[in-house]
Structures are given as structure tokens and as C-alpha cells.
Amino acid sequence: MTETPAPKSTTGRFFEDFELEQRINHASPRTITEGDVALYHALTGNRFTLQTSNQFARHVGYHAAPVDDLFVFNAVFGLSVADVSINAVANLGYAGCDFLAQLYVGETIRARSTVMGLRETSDGENGIVYVRTEGLDHRDVPVLRFVRWVLVPKRDPKSGKSKPATVPDLPDAVRPITVPRHRLNRDWDDASAGSPHRWDDYALGEKIDHIDGVTIEEADHMTATRLFRNAARVHFDAHAMKKTPFGRRLVYGGHVIATARALSFNGLANACIVSAINGGRHTAPVFGGDTIFAWSEVIEKIALEKRDDIGALRLRTRATKNHPCHDHPAEGPEVVLDLDYTVILPRR
Template sequence: MSQNQGNFLEDFSPNQVYQHAIPRTISDGDVSLYLALVGNRNPLYCSILTANNIGLNAAPIDDMLLFHIAFGRTVNDISLNAVANLGYANIQFKRNAYVGDTIRSESQVIGVKENSNKSTGVVYVRSTTFNQDDEEILSWIRWVMVPKRNNDSKINELIPNDLPEISDLSQIHRHDVSYANFNSIDTGSDLLFEDYDIGQVINHSSGMTIDETDHTLATKLYQNNAKLHFDAYMMKSTPFKRRLIYGGHIISLCRSLSFEGLENALQVVGVNSGVHSNPTFAGDTIYTRTEIIDKFEHGNFSGAGVLRLRQLGIKNTPSALIENITSEKNGKKIYDPSIVLDIDYFVVIPKRK
């Protein structure tokens, strides 16, 4: 009987398409467990009344929970053997998802590059997630480092040179939402779109220490079976010597920790770029810092504006104490060892009436 060993670098070819197995119906249990694991206090995702006030019949699925479950569909084909998930581009949260929706994902290989060590390489994929009505609800680009099965194998290389720098918000469907009817009493903060300035930096004061059980349960919740998150015996023989925490869990923790100061940033609608700049392990404490790098209005979001945020995930150092995010070494930008996430994304936030 054959066993699924996952794909290695030489198994990927440009334009290859994967129809990923294991569709998933999202349940109330998924929502509750995610809330317990990351502590997000955004009322839109846990209060039907808050959702009703802005015109929705039910509370939508947390944007990042949706992404993680959708991402989990792709792991068995794309990154089961990953050395590391390196980054993201153009994540588009095109439609809301709800409890009871069944989602499936597919991916197209858009690039393959062999590394100079001849033992690993990078695979670039564009993934798309659909609901039970075959509506496209989410799409993203990511690149992942994958080992070769045989160092002598020849790789069919194609290096993508047209990765989008900005998520296209014209593809985001929120026409059924009236953010103008949002009641800020639900968040306990009256800070709205007009109260934020470009260049403003928020050092969110709270930190969260990651337990082994937290990140293990979270990654199982998403059915992300990448070996580096679970196989402690295998990881002993790597330079890390221990299991790595799924980078998406860090994104969720930073989003949750940033509620303080961004209480009314209701929905993530697009991610422009994201880099997992250093590894995270159980026992690390995560802090976060957010910079407002742009703000504007967009016709797809009635009664709301858009903030563009650069958010840093920082381990074991309160964000207010970080002075230099990067430094130069041999002509290359190197992240400070405490910086574990650098992500650039759009949020929708209500405007004053």
C-alpha cells in the first residue's frame, strides 16, 4: 500500500493545477475553538446583533480563521514537506463566509526556483477557495521553501516577475454591508476612520505567550498537516531542533493583540504582502506594533473607510522597546531576530455618520 509522502521540488511544474482534497463545512465549534485559541475580541465575529446592525443575517467567519482553514486544504499537495512558508501576496477576502458554508480550494503553480544549495527550492502558487455555490470567496499567492527528493534532479524553473504589490479591492464584495449602522458601543471605543493619521504608530501593550497546546490545537483545527509543525522527532535533526509554530497562528495573534487601539477595524479585506521573518517556538511571547501607512475611501464599502496597516509581530520584547526593525548585512536587509512577522494589509473601519 502506497503512502502519501508529499511533493518535493522536482514534483512541481509551472502551470500545474491541484484540486485539493478534503472540503470543509465550517461549524460553530470551529468558531468557538478559534476564539479560545487566539482571543480575538472583535464583536462582528461573535455577536449576531453586531452583524445584524450592519445588514448581515449572521455573524461572518473571522477573516483569518477562513484563511487558515482554506490554507489547510492546500498543505498536503503544496507544503507537506516544507522547510518554511516564506511569504504571501495579494490575499483577497472577496466574500464573507458563514457557519454552514462548505469550502474547497485549488492551486496553480506560478513559479519554481531551485536554490543555490541544490537541495531546496521555492515554489510559488496562486490558490483560490470556493463556497458550496462555487462562488470565489478567497484567493492568495504564497511561496514556500521545499526540499528536493534527489539533489541531482533537474528542475523545470520559472521565476515569477509580476507578483502584485497591492491587493485589488475592486474584487472585494461587501455591497450587502452598511458599515454606517455600526454601533461603537459594541467595541467600547469611539475611534473611527477619521481619528487615524498616516504615519501614526501604535505600540499595542499586551503580549501573549504561546503554549505548545495552543499552537498544536490551532494548526490541527485548520487541518494543516505540515510535518515541521507536528513531528518533534523529525525536527530534532534540523537546525531548529524543535517544532516550528505555523506562521498563520502568529498573524492571528497579532490581529487579536491589535484590537487594543484598532477596536473598530472590523474586517480584513486584503493583504498586500507578508513575510515570516524569523521562526517562532512554544514559550515565545508575541507583541505587536502597527503603523498606519495609508487611508482612503473606497466605493465598495458603504459607510466605511480603508486603513492600510503595516503590522509587526515581535517575540519576547514589548513593541515599544524595538528601535531598529532591520539592519544591513553584506548589502542585504536583515530583520532583527525579534521580528517574526512583517505584514501589510487593508482593514475596513466605519466612518463618522
């Protein structure tokens, strides 16, 4: 009797397949190309001059424009999806995201993750998986690390088997702050950067409406998700999504974050570097055709030791759908993103 060969393809991990302290080396390292960067800028509308102009970057001490920090975050996130969240119901949140180094076109990144926590939901249908993911460069030096937690369905909810609940302690903020080695006030040109406002000009508690809105077309978010190599089925499989309460594909949350960051240029144009994502939540789904707006609040001003050329702002940015932010909405069904992050600006 001929044995049936084992299947070559895989359906991905379900909640039962994760174990505490499990280590996963993710496949398909990627080399960042000029095309990747150009497409990212086109899809998000990113205008932060340090990342868009080689000439500007060289004037402030870099050898070339670094790759946008949120492209790196999304690229590392995307490398982890096939092993962590390809079957996910939802990506729930982020913490402790530390941007350890800046990357440049031509460099190669890979990713690895460790399972930090597991908790079944009360209905027994799903479980929450907590992972710490690291992005590493071609020298195997970590350039980014973050924690995320994701809602993953069970393969067999009726089995009766359960796992002990373990929820990790998560940091409130990333400390110490990772800062660039370059002195950013060397030949910093406010006119080219797009704003006269530097670190000294922002006040604790200040609220900034970024004013502009951008409609996320189906083609935009599908292309962006492919750019980030995020293979989660909730973003791609329209047939399967018809059977869910959403009824349609979801816009990848990382694309919403990148869009909100790009919108923040209007009011924070000199906030050229993202140093950390302290915490973040996707508070409501976004679909193709929704228009995204954003506003930010300065929740901490941080003077950096031994650096008089730069300072850090801890911001809380809320993104909304189909709701302009002149009234600074902090909660409600229109709020789709609540992001706590730290940026670096030049000082006077």
C-alpha cells in the same frame, strides 16, 4: 512471482514533483461549524465584535456574525498543505490575498491551487514553489485567493536535474479593494465594538503599540494547527525536527498572523473586516513558550468611492517575540512577522 503492491500512502510532493501551470484540486472540503469558530476565538483571543456577536452583526445589517476573515484564510491555506507544503522547510511569504466574500457558519469551503513559479536555491538542495490558491464556497464561487511561496526540499538533490527558473510578478497591493455590501455605520455601537476611534480618527504614519502580549503554549499552537488542518511536518513531528537546525517544532505562521491580528484589537477595535493581505513575511521562527507582541503603522488611508459609511486603512503590522513593542521595532531578530494588509472601518 507475486508483485509488490504499490504503496497506499504518500510522502507528499518534493520540488521535483511540481510543474509550471500545474493545477491541483485539494482534497477534504470542510464545513465551518460553530465549534470551529469557538475554538478559533479561544485559541487567538479574537474580540472583534462583528465576528463574535450575532446581535451586533444583525444591528449593522448582517443576518449573523460572519466567520473571522483570518480563520477563512487559515482554513483555505490548511486545505492546500498536503499537496503543496507538507514537506516544506519554511513558508516564505504571501501576496495578493483578496478576501472576496464573507462566510458564515454552516457553509462549506474547498480549495484549488495553480503553480505560478519555480526556482531552485543556489545550494541545489531545495526549491521555491510559488502557488496561487483559491478558496471556493459550496456554489463553487471564489471567496478568497492568495499567492504564497514556500521552500520545498528536493527528493534527490544529487540527481543533477534542474528546472528553468520562473519567478512570477507579484502585485504590490490588492486593488480594487473588495468592500462589504452592508452599510456599517447603520446602528454601529462604538461602546460594544470596544473603541470610539473610526476611520476618520487615524492619521497617515500613525504608530500604534497594541501593548498586550500572549505566550503561545505548545498545546495552543498544536491545537490551532490541527484546527486549520495544516499537516506540515515541521509543526507536528518533534522526532524529525530534532534533526534540523531548529531542533524543535515550529509554530505555524498562520497562527502567528491570527494572534497578531487578535492583539491589534487594542488600538484598532473598529477595524472589523480584513479586506486584503497585500504582502507578508515570516522573518524569524516562533516556538512554543515565546510571547508575541505587535504594533501597527498606518501606511495608507483610502477613501472608498460611492461609500461614505466606511473607509479603508492599509496597515503594516509587525509581530515580535519576547519583546514588547513600545519602541516600535521594525527589524531585528525579535521581529517574527511583517504583514501589510488592508482593513475596513466605519466612518463618522
